[in-house]
Amino acid sequence: xxxxxxxxxxxxxxxxxxxxxxxxxxxxxxxxxxxxxxxxxxxxxxxxxxxxxxxxxxxxxxxxxxxxxxxxxxxxxxxxxxxxxxxxxxxxxxxxxxxxxxxxxxxxxxxxxxxxxxx
Amino acid sequence: xxxxxxxxxxxxxxxxxxxxxxxxxxxxxxxxxxxxxxxxxxxxxxxxxxxxxxxxxxxxxxxxxxxxxxxxxxxxxxxxxxxxxxxxxxxxxxxxxxxxxxxxxxxxxxxx
Numbered sequence: 001x002x003x004x005x006x007x008x009x010x011x012x013x014x015x016x017x018x019x020x021x022x023x024x025x026x027x028x029x030x031x032x033x034x035x036x037x038x039x040x041x042x043x044x045x046x047x048x049x050x051x052x053x054x055x056x057x058x059x060x061x062x063x064x065x066x067x068x069x070x071x072x073x074x075x076x077x078x079x080x081x082x083x084x085x086x087x088x089x090x091x092x093x094x095x096x097x098x099x100x101x102x103x104x105x106x107x108x109x110x111x112x113x114x115x116x117x118x119x
Numbered sequence: 120x121x122x123x124x125x126x127x128x129x130x131x132x133x134x135x136x137x138x139x140x141x142x143x144x145x146x147x148x149x150x151x152x153x154x155x156x157x158x159x160x161x162x163x164x165x166x167x168x169x170x171x172x173x174x175x176x177x178x179x180x181x182x183x184x185x186x187x188x189x190x191x192x193x194x195x196x197x198x199x200x201x202x203x204x205x206x207x208x209x210x211x212x213x214x215x216x217x218x219x220x221x222x223x224x225x226x227x228x229x230x231x
Contacts, residue, residue, distance in 0.1 A: 043219075
């Protein structure tokens with residue numbers, strides 16, 4: 001179990017460019033989540049997958065954002081025509097039905113994040 | 120509308136004393152509550168959770184208390200250690216695999 005991996009860890013881009021982030025979840029986890037975190041805020045939910053199906057998308061996920069999980073394993077988050085307001089830490093997390101431990105809670109395991117800076 | 124609120128942005132505690140971090144929520148559909156800890160340049164790490172059918176859950180130095188009627192929970196750390204210095208996030212979810220909703224976090228500093 002190598003945990004949740006995210007790549008790249010840092011990305012600096014110019015406004016208007018497209019960027020793509022990759023997330024490799026824990027191998028036995030069938031649920032995968034994308035969150036965004038800005039300074040002074042907690043993680044904000046963007047979207048989540050169960051296997052390859054995208055089950056929910058937040059209002060935060062504008063048309064410029066698209067996420068995929070083609071084979072139910074790794075996922076990509078693409079941002080088209082980046083804006084300065086997209087600068088944030090993009091966090092990926094995964095979980096499974098048995099991640100609830102003793103309380104039954106949906107315990108998410110997070111990666112270290114991909115920090116995006118849009119100039 | 121912020122469904123999970125952590126009204127104290129920061130807290131400073133002396134080593135060996137108790138740290139109490141508070142969290143309030145507004146959505147009565149929430150059934151599960153979790154605390155995460157975050158160090159700089161790392162993702163949040165799960166700490167402890169509680170379901171709405173309980174009012175207390177303990178794991179070593181960490182205890183979470185839930186007051187469902189007041190829609191309030193708290194995390195107690197005793198004794199506090201310098202390594203506990205981090206940002207603590209309260210999170211909640213409704214039943215099932217619904218995504219977690221996070222508060223803004225409280226930065227805890229434990230002073231030696």
